[in-house]
Amino acid sequence: MERFIEEELAIAKSVDLCAVAEYLGYTIRRVGKYYTIKEMDSIRIYSRSHWFRWSRQYEKGENGGSQIDFMRVFAGMEVKEAVFWLLDFAGYRRIEEPENRIVLKNQVVDKQEEKKTFILPVAAGSNTYLISYLNQERAISKVIIDYFIKKELIYEARGYHNIVFKGNDKAGITRFASMRGVFDKEGRAFKCDVAGNDKRYGFNDVNENSDVLVVFESAIDLMSYMDICADYESNKLALGMLSDAPLETFLTEHPQIVTLRFCLDNDEPGRKAAVELMEKYYQNGYEVEDCPPPVGYKDYNEWLKATKLLQRVPEEKAVMKSAHGMAK
Structure with a gap:
């Protein structure tokens, strides 16, 4: 875990866990304030970011956690592999810096770095x-x-x-x-x-x-x-x-x-x-x-x-007042 910077771990843990589960082939269902998985209905996904499996609530390390733990338990990945997978899923591209890089004084650059071709990402077909x-x-x-x-x-x-x-x-x-x-x-x-x-x-x-x-x-x-x-x-x-x-x-x-x-x-x-x-x-x-x-x-x-929040408050009060009137 120490090989990842704080920002990369934050990105990995910001990925929508429901989207990850669906991508892996699971069927997501919403139940009130949480989500569950049709194929494993003892699992609860909270805030689309962390999960808990009630059927194994006493099995430490197998009963819940973050997106990283989900990939570890259900995709058989090591922690490092899971983080890289989640970064890739989020569209993040890591720029690796060579370790122990030597800075040479008065170095002559043989050639300029070739400019990358500008290619727009392929559209999803839906928005x-x-x-x-x-x-x-x-x-x-x-x-x-x-x-x-x-x-x-x-x-x-x-x-x-x-x-x-x-x-x-x-x-x-x-x-x-x-x-x-x-x-x-x-x-x-x-x-x-x-x-x-x-x-x-x-x-x-x-x-x-x-x-x-x-x-x-x-x-x-x-x-x-x-x-x-x-x-x-x-x-x-x-x-x-x-x-x-x-x-x-x-x-x-x-x-x-x-x-x-x-x-x-x-x-x-x-x-x-x-x-x-x-x-x-x-x-x-x-x-x-x-x-x-x-x-x-x-x-x-x-x-x-x-501004939108302030606009919603009077609307919600109006709806509540109307419902209260109908109840009478």
Whole structure:
């Protein structure tokens, strides 16, 4: 276990255990607040992340645990093998560093590392997991989700059901793509860029008739902003980072832009980047505005989720009041 970094173990333990069991060929059934397996009905899966087998409750090491224990007991894997399998299932790719690497001074590099070919992940053919995650976990409305699906800017990848966010150039050719896992209810989320992409581009939504560009850190914040503000008119761009390389490219390809609105996060890196970017682009002749989410919210998605929660409370009270009236 010591060979895995904390982040890798967190990813392995964030995988949806029900999805893992289904992939292995088991039939999952929901019973109240937990899940069970048709083929072994003494098993209980709680919070989709850990399990317990009542028929062997006194057999330590065989009666429950995490996703890693599930693979060990039911797939016959060693702990190390199970962790690697779960990382692979989550779409995580480990970058190995050679041990005892020697750094040579004044070393002459014989040749540059060959650039990887940019190939988009194969589509799943359905967007079920994508829609469920963005709607249920991120509170983004189905109207907004459908908008981006129909524009072919997002889709669900085959295999691990990762969401793929595409960054197109002015001609509509995809130059950049990032992936975001949907099984992160417990632990850290899986995120990565597709190998070989051009980081001068970012996830974007273009309107050539608008001279306004709204800038975000992430694609999910961009979608959340659209849901909150119903803004289908402006151009929108997610940097995917705090570097402005995608912004520079977008402005070069869309010279009609006059106004830049920075909707970066409310944390320290986001506030620092907003000040620096506004100063830079103001000096470059653009009108600039700082438009972070309200105080108390880290980003636009956190704001959206809080807004949806506040909207649900009156609706739930109305339903309860109606039911109470019918009971009388």
